[in-house]
Amino acid sequence: MAVLPLTLLSSIANLQKRAGGIMRYSRQEDLLRLAVRMQGSAEGISLTDIEREYGVSRRTAERMRDALLRAFPAIEELTAEGGRKSWRFPPGTLGKMSEPTLDELSAAQRAAAITRREGDEASAEALESLLAKVQAMFSHDRRRRIAADLEAQLLADGVAFRPGPREKIAPEILKALREAILAGVMISADHRARGTGKLSRNTRLGPIAVLFGQGRQYLLAHSEYQDDLRLFALTGFERVSALNEVFVRPEEFDVQEWLAEGFGMWRDDPVDVEWHFAPEVAEEAAGFVFHPRQHAELLADGALLVRFRACGRQEMEWYLARWGDKVEACYHPVTN
Incomplete structure (x- = not known):
């Protein structure tokens, strides 16, 4: 764990006195996080940030800034157009204080494991390479401790070894x-x-995004040819060649908004969905987010009613099968 300089600890202590001794330890952590943020920002951190x-209030923000200014006179003050002021550390000021924590490293390793499990080998290898480069900057003793802790954390998560089917995607296809x-x-x-199973040769496509998820990847x-957006299974590609022709994605197109219109990847006409979960499973169902735009309501009899609008009814039915007879589903055509 990084050790705070005595000057910064003194500034924290002064803040505690001014707050009547009730300032929580979390505020000390906030000051350390703010210091790291100031070193990692090229444009600086403002009071509004x-x-x-x-x-916190504007006055508390000023006190936090002042505590760091007293501890680190090298902090630079920047003035943007309009007079907006911000502050940053010159690169390297914090030294080892800015080294990543075990939680941050384990999150990156977890991401690599999940990425590999979903079939994206290239991204998994890039993440693991980045982790190796970061850990190479640590002292020998810390590298040894971190390696053991990361292995234990990954096993505790059960991420790398979780069973389940996944598609095999050719790395060269994904790279192209x-x-x-x-x-x-x-x-x-x-x-x-x-x-x-029909093979379409020399299909001309304007690629927008690779979509990974549970099961199939697209x-x-x-x-x-169809003059429209379409999903193409990644495992179906047998050849991909880049052309010397610019592709401009549709104006104001948002992948997340497009995905939120459906349930899973299946695309068909949207419907207004009502799922009625029986009282004995209502609490369990309330712990799920079935759709990003859902509205959930606990009924007087203890049942849970979930409503949302989306396309992909076939995938909804596949999903609901796991709930057996504990859920009733109604689908209403969208009329407006």
């Missing part, structure tokens, strides 16, 4: 798709349809 992030998306160009692809792309 401190108020918003730490949920990502490069095309980043470059903003069209692709030519040979793709085999999942349902019919490319969201604009199909030049």
Whole structure:
């Protein structure tokens, strides 16, 4: 764990006295986090940023800033257009105080394990390479302790070894798709349809996003032939080549908004959904977010009613099968 300089500890103590001795230990942690934020920001941290992030008043934000200014005279004051002031540390000021914590490292390792489990080997290897480079900067003793703690944390999570099916995606296909998306160009692809097995050669697509999730993985792309957005199973790609043609994604298109219109990946006409969970499973069901735009209501008899609008009824039915006869589903066509 990073050790705070005596000057910063003294500033924290002064803040505690001014607050009547009731300042919680969490405020000390906030000051340390603020110091790290100031070193990691090129444009600096303003008083408004401190108020918003730490949920404090303007006066408390000023005291937090002043505590760091007293502890670290090297902090730079920046003035943007309009007179807005912000503060930052010159790079390297905090030294080892800015080293990542065990929680941060284990979160990155967990992300790598989940990414590999979902079939994205290239991203998993990139994350693991980044972790190795970060840990290479630690002292020998800390590297040894961190390695043991990370292994124990990963086993405790059960992430890396959780059983379950996943699709195998060719790394070269995924790499080609990502490069095309980043470059903003069209692709030519040979793709085999999942349902019919029919191979479409030289299909021209404008790639938008690679979508990972439980089970099947897809490319969201604009199909030049169908002149519309379509989902293409990643396992169906047998060849992908980038073209020297710019692809401009639809204006104001938001992938998250597009995904929120459906339940899972299936696309069909939207419906107004009502799921009625029996009282004996209502508490369990209340612990789930079935859809980002859902409205849940606990009824007088103890049952739970969940409403939302989405397409993908087939995937809804597949999902509800796990609840057996403890849920009743109603679907109403959207009329407006």
